[in-house]
Amino acid sequence: xxxINLKKYAGQGQAVALxxxxxxxxxxxxxxxxxxxxxxxxAASLSRYMYQNPNKFTEIGIAEQNLVGISAGMASEGxxxxxxxxxxxxxxxxxxxxxQYLGYMKNKVVLVGLNSGxxxxxxxxxxxxxxxxxxxxxxxxxxxxSPADAGEAVMALDAALRNDGASYIRLTGGSxxxxxxxxxxxxxxxxxxxVREGRDVCIFATGACxxxxxxxxxxxxxxxxxxxxxxxxxxxxxxxxxxxxQSKGYPLIVTAEEHNIIGGLGSALSDYTSTKGGFPxxxxxxxxxxxxxxxxxxxxxxxxxxxxxxxxxxIFNKLQTL
Amino acid sequence: MTTEKKIELEKLSNDIRLDIIKTGYLSGIKGAxxxxxxxxxxxxxxxxxxxxxxxxxxxxHRDRIVLSKGHAALALYCVLYEKGLLTKEELExxxxxxxNFIAHSKRNLVKGQEFSGGSLGLGLSHAVGxxxxxxxxxxxxxxxxxxxxxxxxEGLVWExxxxxxxxKLNNLTLIVDHNHLQADGTIEEVMDTAPLKEKLxxxxxxxxxxxxxSVEDLYLALSNPSATQPSAIIAETIKGKGVSFMExxxxxxxxxxxxxxxxxxxxxxxxxxxxxx
Numbered sequence: 001x002x003x004i005n006l007k008k009y010a011g012q013g014q015a016v017a018l019x020x021x022x023x024x025x026x027x028x029x030x031x032x033x034x035x036x037x038x039x040x041x042x043a044a045s046l047s048r049y050m051y052q053n054p055n056k057f058t059e060i061g062i063a064e065q066n067l068v069g070i071s072a073g074m075a076s077e078g079x080x081x082x083x084x085x086x087x088x089x090x091x092x093x094x095x096x097x098x099x100q101y102l103g104y105m106k107n108k109v110v111l112v113g114l115n116s117g118x119x120x121x122x123x124x125x126x127x128x129x130x131x132x133x134x135x136x137x138x139x140x141x142x143x144x145x146s147p148a149d150a151g152e153a154v155m156a157l158d159a160a161l162r163n164d165g166a167s168y169i170r171l172t173g174g175s176x177x178x179x180x181x182x183x184x185x186x187x188x189x190x191x192x193x194x195v196r197e198g199r200d201v202c203i204f205a206t207g208a209c210x211x212x213x214x215x216x217x218x219x220x221x222x223x224x225x226x227x228x229x230x231x232x233x234x235x236x237x238x239x240x241x242x243x244x245x246q247s248k249g250y251p252l253i254v255t256a257e258e259h260n261i262i263g264g265l266g267s268a269l270s271d272y273t274s275t276k277g278g279f280p281x282x283x284x285x286x287x288x289x290x291x292x293x294x295x296x297x298x299x300x301x302x303x304x305x306x307x308x309x310x311x312x313x314x315i316f317n318k319l320q321t322l
Numbered sequence: 323m324t325t326e327k328k329i330e331l332e333k334l335s336n337d338i339r340l341d342i343i344k345t346g347y348l349s350g351i352k353g354a355x356x357x358x359x360x361x362x363x364x365x366x367x368x369x370x371x372x373x374x375x376x377x378x379x380x381x382x383h384r385d386r387i388v389l390s391k392g393h394a395a396l397a398l399y400c401v402l403y404e405k406g407l408l409t410k411e412e413l414e415x416x417x418x419x420x421x422n423f424i425a426h427s428k429r430n431l432v433k434g435q436e437f438s439g440g441s442l443g444l445g446l447s448h449a450v451g452x453x454x455x456x457x458x459x460x461x462x463x464x465x466x467x468x469x470x471x472x473x474x475x476e477g478l479v480w481e482x483x484x485x486x487x488x489x490k491l492n493n494l495t496l497i498v499d500h501n502h503l504q505a506d507g508t509i510e511e512v513m514d515t516a517p518l519k520e521k522l523x524x525x526x527x528x529x530x531x532x533x534x535x536s537v538e539d540l541y542l543a544l545s546n547p548s549a550t551q552p553s554a555i556i557a558e559t560i561k562g563k564g565v566s567f568m569e570x571x572x573x574x575x576x577x578x579x580x581x582x583x584x585x586x587x588x589x590x591x592x593x594x595x596x597x598x599x
Contacts, residue, residue, distance in 0.1 A: 066485060072447075
């Protein structure tokens, strides 16, 4: 098993941490791994890995459907393929292939979606990916991981490679992500991590919104004396209902995600709570079913009120109405 | 090919057709994809009798036969039954509630089913991945993929062929069941693929055209795969072959048999069985 030292990845973007550092350092721990890319090896920082492991890399070209098909065929022969493409295209263009080859046929492929959310900034709406969680949640046998920072991305990849069945790892935020994890923690697929304790409001966040929510919680604490609990939902499927059960005594639950509020974390949580009694009201922070006015990452996160300042403001305002 | 062998394969082809009609009739008004199943028997008989290397005790080294035109699963079940991989009881669960043997086959290696087919174009991409993986593993087996000609409308087919050529997958044989009909009409009317031989050749496949109902021609074509490139065999076939009222009729892509038609189909195939091959 690979030894994971998160200090190595501090300040790195998630893709650099995974494919520029972690995988080439630890390839010996994953003997069946084979990396495939849809013309994304440069974007995924794979040059060192490819140089050191020329026989464990295959280029597919700009063909995400075929990327998933070839990967699935290799998986059926005992390889553990890591298939890398832009998040928007590996999940949406190849959706049926993901359902057929991975969900239905149970081929173990680790899909890696680069630049999910808004990270492709000035490329515009064709390249933003705010639907991946929603659509992949509807595929049986699919694990969905959405790590909060580079270190957690490393833990997620390690877990996905050791897990049975297909996984999707959603990478966001580039090097602008706030660091959440400085040390290896017990990362278990389907088991949320409580990253901040608090008694006044309970925030469930995923991806880049975990760091932003911790920062928002610090603002609420300093400014208003409100103590927010923050839960890192790194696994959207299978969904951890245990941490949700623990939120029953709070006046308010909040979900924060860089994703359409239709079908994402907020939906997954309310899919569960709406069938049970006794849960508090839910405030869903995310993209409210709209395309965006393109700009910088920070501009886009502000536009959709997902910066720490605006998350804090929306939670404070909501709490005033209760 | 000896005369005895030729007769044996032709008889097997006819038996597969009889199985298709009998099993399809059992499904009642649910119907079956008769047309696209009946264009395949000579291809399946030749492939499974003369080329398919498959032992339950050594699945790793087996040849892989992927039926990408998944709607012809009934023809696959019938050849697997004739070859002893499926029992009569299993075959007769075709399209019954909860059966493993529905209109589109589901991957089940111990029953000889390599791929969960159904959505067109997906079998080839998977099979190309399998062929690539088998080469990486140093296996000397062969991967056969059967695609329909309507299926060639799908873009994923051509993405897969680009990859197969780029990686010189000489362990891959693509068989096109070229029956010239798809659900809405002839290939030529719906979406013309001509010149198909030139198209496949330009994608780097060593391509032969054969009479897909001649077991001799198929045997010869399958015997000589390219040593350096992926191979393709365009099998010219007749959709609905062997049953006069189904031949070259787009509407028999999927249909159901009433008793009168069932008896007529059966009689035509049994007459052929009693005649000479």
